[in-house]
Amino acid sequence: MYSLLYVRIAREVVDLTARARIRDAAIECFAQSGFGASFRTIAAHAEVSPGLITHHFGSKEALREECDAEVLRRYRDIKTNAVDAPSAHLLTELTQPTSSPTILVYLIRAVGAGGPGARRFLDRLTDDMRDVMARGVESGLVRPSRDEEARLRYLTYQTMGALLVQFLVTSPATPDEFVATLGDAGSDVILPILELATEGYLADRSILDDYVRFLAEPHDDQGASAS
Amino acid sequence: MYSLLYVRIAREVVDLTARARIRDAAIECFAQSGFGASFRTIAAHAEVSPGLITHHFGSKEALREECDAEVLRRYRDIKTNAVDAPSAHLLTELTQPTSSPTILVYLIRAVGAGGPGARRFLDRLTDDMRDVMARGVESGLVRPSRDEEARLRYLTYQTMGALLVQFLVTSPATPDEFVATLGDAGSDVILPILELATEGYLADRSILDDYVRFLAEPHDDQGASAS
DNA sequence: CAACAGGCTATACACGCGACCAGTCCGCGA
DNA sequence: TCGCGGACTGGTCGCGTGTATAGCCTGTTG
Numbered sequence: 468m469y470s471l472l473y474v475r476i477a478r479e480v481v482d483l484t485a486r487a488r489i490r491d492a493a494i495e496c497f498a499q500s501g502f503g504a505s506f507r508t509i510a511a512h513a514e515v516s517p518g519l520i521t522h523h524f525g526s527k528e529a530l531r532e533e534c535d536a537e538v539l540r541r542y543r544d545i546k547t548n549a550v551d552a553p554s555a556h557l558l559t560e561l562t563q564p565t566s567s568p569t570i571l572v573y574l575i576r577a578v579g580a581g582g583p584g585a586r587r588f589l590d591r592l593t594d595d596m597r598d599v600m601a602r603g604v605e606s607g608l609v610r611p612s613r614d615e616e617a618r619l620r621y622l623t624y625q626t627m628g629a630l631l632v633q634f635l636v637t638s639p640a641t642p643d644e645f646v647a648t649l650g651d652a653g654s655d656v657i658l659p660i661l662e663l664a665t666e667g668y669l670a671d672r673s674i675l676d677d678y679v680r681f682l683a684e685p686h687d688d689q690g691a692s693a694s
Numbered sequence: 695m696y697s698l699l700y701v702r703i704a705r706e707v708v709d710l711t712a713r714a715r716i717r718d719a720a721i722e723c724f725a726q727s728g729f730g731a732s733f734r735t736i737a738a739h740a741e742v743s744p745g746l747i748t749h750h751f752g753s754k755e756a757l758r759e760e761c762d763a764e765v766l767r768r769y770r771d772i773k774t775n776a777v778d779a780p781s782a783h784l785l786t787e788l789t790q791p792t793s794s795p796t797i798l799v800y801l802i803r804a805v806g807a808g809g810p811g812a813r814r815f816l817d818r819l820t821d822d823m824r825d826v827m828a829r830g831v832e833s834g835l836v837r838p839s840r841d842e843e844a845r846l847r848y849l850t851y852q853t854m855g856a857l858l859v860q861f862l863v864t865s866p867a868t869p870d871e872f873v874a875t876l877g878d879a880g881s882d883v884i885l886p887i888l889e890l891a892t893e894g895y896l897a898d899r900s901i902l903d904d905y906v907r908f909l910a911e912p913h914d915d916q917g918a919s920a921s
Numbered sequence: 922c923a924a925c926a927g928g929c930t931a932t933a934c935a936c937g938c939g940a941c942c943a944g945t946c947c948g949c950g951a
Numbered sequence: 952t953c954g955c956g957g958a959c960t961g962g963t964c965g966c967g968t969g970t971a972t973a974g975c976c977t978g979t980t981g
Contacts, residue, residue, distance in 0.1 A: 485958075505938065516960045521940065523958090579806070581862030589863060610897045618886040618895070621856065625890075628855020629848065635808030636816060658909070659845040661902040668827075668845070669892040670837045678888050712928075732968070743930045748970065750928095 486523050489513045493520075494534045498573040498642050502531060502580055535584060538573045539591055545570065546595055568642035575634050578627050593623045613679065713750045716740045720747075721761045725800040725869050729758060729807055762811060765800045766818055772797065773822055795869035802861050805854050820850045840906065 492513035496504040506527070510517040524530040545566045577588045597619055603609035612618040639645040649656075662668075669675070719740035723731040733754070737744040751757040772793045804815045824846055830836035839845040866872040876883075889895075896902070 503938095506940095507938090517939090518941085518961070519959055522960095527939065578859060578862065581865050585859075586863045589859070608898050609895050610893060612886065612889060612895070614882075614885050617882045618889060621883055621886040622890070622895070624856040624859045625852045628857070628859040629851040630855070631858065632805060632812075632816070632851045632855040635805065636813045638808050655841075655844045656848055657905065658841050659839065659848040661896075661905050662839060662845060663849070663890070663894060665894045665896040665899055665902045666837060667890060667892045667894040668836050668839070668849070669888075671835050672892055675888040675892040678884065682885070730968095733970095734968095744969095745931075745971090746929055754969065 485513070485515055485519065489515060489520055489523060490530070490533055490537060493530055494538060494573060495569055497531075497534060498569045498576060501576055531584070534573075535577065535587070538570055538577070539588070542566070542570055542574065542591070568646045572634070572642035572645055575627070575631050579631050579635070589623060589627065592627065593619055596623055712740070712742055712746065716742060716747055716750060717757070717760055717764060720757055721765060721800060722796055724758075724761060725796045725803060728803055758811070761800075762804065762814070765797055765804070766815070769793070769797055769801065769818070795873045799861070799869035799872055802854070802858050806858050806862070816850060816854065819854065820846055823850050 489509065493504070493509045496509045496512055500508070506517040506520050510520055520530065524533065574588060574592075578585045600609060600615070600619060600622075604611050604615075633649070634645060637645060637648050639648060716736065720731070720736045723736045723739055727735070733744040733747050737747055747757065751760065801815060801819075805812045827836060827842070827846060827849075831838050831842075860876070861872060864872060864875050866875060
């Protein structure tokens with residue numbers, strides 16, 4: 468019994484157990500070539516046979532879920548370890564090569580894949596953003612919103628969406644190439660981001676004020692919606 | 695000779711020629727189920743045999759390109775026909791069910807597919823946005839930017855990205871269902887959009903001002919970058 | 922009337938995928 | 952020492968894809 472434990476510990480230290488190696492290889496392959504990466508590719512990358520993946524995970528979907536969980540875990544680690552750098556907003560933080568390019572690209576691909584998985588990732592991202600924004604509002608750095616949750620969600624969608632689109636049009640060969648692209652085009656993208664963040668782009672307040680006034684009016688479609 | 699002409703005209707009026715029917719069916723299927731839609735599905739939708747698609751278009755990529763061109767053409771038509779409604783920004787216009795849901799979803803899917811095709815679509819969208827923004831700046835409705843092109847590009851990426859993400863997490867069964875979803879969640883999304891557009895979310899100008907001052911400083915990495 | 926041309930169909934092919942399974946090897950436990 | 956169980960392998964299967972091709976069927980032409 469304890470010898471089995473020994474083996475497990477030893478393999479975790481020196482080189483991981485085959486199961487973990489497959490998982491890590493899958494994460495890398497998914498980030499590299501999308502979730503269409505074949506078992507054979509992953510197996511070759513993990514230096515195991517294709518059949519072993521099925522043996523350990525049963526199906527591709529199960530493997531995908533385990534990879535998702537692992538990436539989410541690592542992402543949280545990166546976030547909590549980077550609290551010392553109080554960046555103003557999410558994108559600045561994500562753009563930093565601090566977080567592993569593989570994780571960033573996996574996030575983007577997970578969102579890009581859509582479905583419930585994408586929703587889970589976005590919820591997690593929203594959670595992290597929520598803390599940042601709350602602290603920002605408290606410190607007076609960011610304006611309070613009339614609907615904090617809605618603003619949070621849309622900001623997340625917007626930010627991740629811009630990142631996703633940038634990724635899609637670049638179609639980089641490797642995650643590192645993508646973050647390099649971000650750095651290259653950085654001077655072109657940071658200025659509009661900051662401009663839009665501090666000034667917006669509408670010079671006329673009337674549209675917003677009209678809409679707020681419209682929302683303040685009583686509506687009748689709420690009570691009768693269920694019937 | 696004229697009888698052949700007659701046939702052509704008649705089919706264009708009553709029902710289109712098989713080639714056009716395939717193209718339209720492909721556009722609809724691509725919007726409905728993505729570009730992975732099979733020849734068989736498209737053929738069934740166009741009421742022809744799968745082989746006929748190959749016969750007319752040669753390959754799937756060629757079919758795709760023809761669909762892209764057609765959608766872009768129709769999109770431009772929709773845009774030019776809707777000049778009478780001077781909407782402030784793109785998303786308001788796109789959200790309207792004025793433009794056919796199929797076209798909107800095809801746009802989103804084309805961007806989501808990535809690659810050079812996505813770039814073409816985004817460039818076209820940027821072009822349209824450029825006119826709107828220029829007119830807005832002229833009329834004093836929107837603030838001028840320190841870098842109009844960069845703002846334009848990022849705004850397009852942001853807007854389309856948010857739309858794309860929304861589409862991906864909803865994973866609607868049909869284009870109509872998607873625009874319906876937009877309408878349902880509209881009250882949750884319009885407010886943050888307007889807020890962010892007119893006020894931004896940063897209360898402190900210092901970050902932007904610092905960056906602008908930083909850009910004004912002379913840089914040495916430009917001349918030595920090539921070596 | 923007969924022959925032809927082309928739109929159109931049905932079938933067949935090659936390929937890559939995930940899933941599955943019989944068999945091998947190694948190490949722990951009795 | 953023997954035997955058992957799980958890690959692991961390589962090959963095979965069915966499926967669905969895009970592509971290629973041989974043949975039918977209709978309308979036109981000499």
